[in-house]
Amino acid sequence: MDPTPPLATIRPTPRLVATDIDGTLLGPDRTLSPYTARVLERISTRGTPVVLVTGRPIRWLQVVYEQLHAPLPAICANGAVVYDPAADEVLRADPLAPDLLAEVARRLRAAVPRVSLAVEVVDSRQMRHEAHFPLYWDADPTVIRAIETPEELHAAPAVKLLARAGEQDPDRFTSVVAEALAGLAEATHSSRSGLVEISASGVTKAAGLAWYCSRLGLSARDVLAFGDMPNDVPMLTWAGRAVAVGNAHHAVLAIADEVTAANTEDGVATYLDRVFSAS
The missing domain is CATH 3.40.50.1000 (HAD superfamily/HAD-like)
Known part of the structure; x- marks a missing residue:
């Protein structure tokens, strides 16, 4: 072009x-x-x-x-x-509801055993993440917090769910996630680091x-x-x-x-x- x-x-x-x-x-x-x-x-x-x-x-x-x-x-x-x-x-705001988040997390853990998850909450002003989720940019403890139990991940609505599984080809990994969540949520990516971003269906x-x-x-x-x-x-x-x-x-x-x-x-x-x- x-x-x-x-x-x-x-x-x-x-x-x-x-x-x-x-x-x-x-x-x-x-x-x-x-x-x-x-x-x-x-x-x-x-x-x-x-x-x-x-x-x-x-x-x-x-x-x-x-x-x-x-x-x-x-x-x-x-x-x-x-x-x-x-x-x-x-x-x-159009978040993933807690029950939807729970089902998305369940499917992801079944499809990608090593997956690490995090959620953007309070209209994306704060983040909650699993302890093993790598933080490459965020470090402010006033808005970023590790969860102590898996249930905390879906304790509140989240405008975005983030998924990582070590070093991954971003296109291939997004395809795996999208297939696991077909009909349930949207999966995409915007970086070359293997991070998949998940939103509610239609968002x-x-x-x-x-x-x-x-x-x-x-x-x-x-x-x-x-x-x-x-x-x-x-x-x-x-x-x-x-x-x-x-x-x-x-x-x-x-x-x-x-x-x-x-x-x-x-x-x-x-x-x-x-x-x-x-x-």
């Missing part, structure tokens, strides 16, 4: 911009370039909503907001949580974004969306125009309408600059 399509192919001007964060907006060091921050601010202040659509929990948004000129609305936990940062308010980035757009009187055809990993595929398939960054997973490249430059080259900002400069 041509990473710099002619302007005729990127009209009409979108009425809403939706973008993934990690691997799409942020560079490998998890920072946002000043150029990208300026472009997002300009589009937003001129009246086109910009929405972050991410697998991240709410508690991981602050480090991104600190790099933006103003916080942007966010659809978190792969669509399970819709968050208004201006009011610090959760507009919508995807597309579903969360569609709900948010309906509040604004917008439809899929009004949306320009950017992404890089399999958890972005539902959103990109739903949006009127889907753009993959150049570093995207093959599943994203296969369904994208267009491809822009990689996240390391400000691909999203470059594309948006062209779209909105031409409008």
Whole structure:
């Protein structure tokens, strides 16, 4: 695909911009370039909503907001949580219920004997994890806590269940989990570390974004969306125009309408600059 399509192919001007964060907006060091921050601010202040659509929990948004000129609305936990940062308010949450969590955990333990599990709770402001679940990023004991009994894992609704089983090929491991949970829950991944992310059935980035757009009187055809990993595929398939960054997973490249430059080259900002400069 041509990473710099002619302007005729990127009209009409979108009425809403939706973008993934990690691997799409942020560079490998998890920072946002000043150029990208300026472009997002300009589009937003001129009246086109910009929405972050991410697998991240709410508690991981602050480090991104600190790099933006103003916080942007966010659809978190792969669509399970819709968050208004201006009011610090959760507009919508669609968690896995405790009885569903219990059945999901049972099936996972049967299908993957070495599986380690964790849950995002309190609308993803806190995490509970099994003692052997590896913590690569979280370390704050005020919001992260190891459970003492297996039953604690499903003691409360969770907006996302996380599964690991040592070093795994992420695509293959996600397929194993998805097969075990078929008809019960959604399984996807957004990293290359073998972490599988599980949501309630029907909960995807597309579903969360569609709900948010309906509040604004917008439809899929009004949306320009950017992404890089399999958890972005539902959103990109739903949006009127889907753009993959150049570093995207093959599943994203296969369904994208267009491809822009990689996240390391400000691909999203470059594309948006062209779209909105031409409008």
